[in-house]
Amino acid sequence: xxxxxxxxxxxxxxxxxxxxxxxxxxLSYEHFRGPIPDGLHIDHLCGVRPxxxxxxxxxxxxxxxxxxxxxxxxxxxxxxxxxHCPKGHPxxxxxxxxxxxAGYACRACxxxxxxxxxxDYAKVSKGLWKWGDGKRPERRKHPRQxxxxxxxxxxxxxxxxxxxxxVIGWGSG
Numbered sequence: 001x002x003x004x005x006x007x008x009x010x011x012x013x014x015x016x017x018x019x020x021x022x023x024x025x026x027l028s029y030e031h032f033r034g035p036i037p038d039g040l041h042i043d044h045l046c047g048v049r050p051x052x053x054x055x056x057x058x059x060x061x062x063x064x065x066x067x068x069x070x071x072x073x074x075x076x077x078x079x080x081x082x083x084h085c086p087k088g089h090p091x092x093x094x095x096x097x098x099x100x101x102a103g104y105a106c107r108a109c110x111x112x113x114x115x116x117x118x119x120d121y122a123k124v125s126k127g128l129w130k131w132g133d134g135k136r137p138e139r140r141k142h143p144r145q146x147x148x149x150x151x152x153x154x155x156x157x158x159x160x161x162x163x164x165x166x167v168i169g170w171g172s173g
Contacts, residue, residue, distance in 0.1 A: 004051035006088035015049035015086035028052035029059070041065045047081075050088040076104075085109035 007017030007024045017024030029042050032054035036042065043065045046056040060068070084090055089111045097108045 002053060002055050004046055004048050004056060004084075004088070005053040006048070006084075007050040007052055008088075011050060011087060017050050017052055024050075024052045025057055028054055029057045033057075043068055048084050048088060049086060085112055087112055 005028075009024070010018045012018045012023070019027060023042075025044065026036060026042050030036060036059060039061075040059045041062050043058045043060045044051055044056055045058055046053070048056075082091065087109070089095060089109045091107060091109065095110045097110050097113070099106055099108065
């Protein structure tokens with residue numbers, strides 16, 4: 001099989017390439033092979049969702065597409081057989097981090113993690129995020145928006161003497 005053509009533009013929530021309102025693999029198939037008959041799906045023979053190489057795409061029924069995807073393999077076997085992350089980066093020894101989650105052995109793409117960390121760091125640098133006590137940054141109001149009156153800067157603890165606002169709780173009313 002020839003090499004995958006990995007879409008480096010926007011990806012949808014399920015890892016397929018997106019261009020405007022269309023899925024890139026469908027647009028590629030229509031461009032190189034012709035129209036897709038009504039009611040049929042495009043199957044990735046390579047199993048790499050951001051791939052749009054027409055040699056890796058086949059027209060199949062929804063039932064056949066689901067059967068090929070599940071293909072009598074367990075979820076664990078399917079994930080172990082994957083050679084690329086959902087964004088198309090290879091699961092190579094240099095690019096893969098292994099960890100345990102809920103008793104299962106898992107792997108993560110280091111390149112995706114680096115890109116995610118760069119985006120978070122950029123938000124912190126611009127003042128749109130602030131680091132909290134946990135591992136994830138907390139969302140902060142836009143720097144130009146003033147804090148609510150009597151609430152202090154973060155609103156988490158107004159401090160002594162500040163008006164905490166209306167108290168709604170047990171036994172009132």
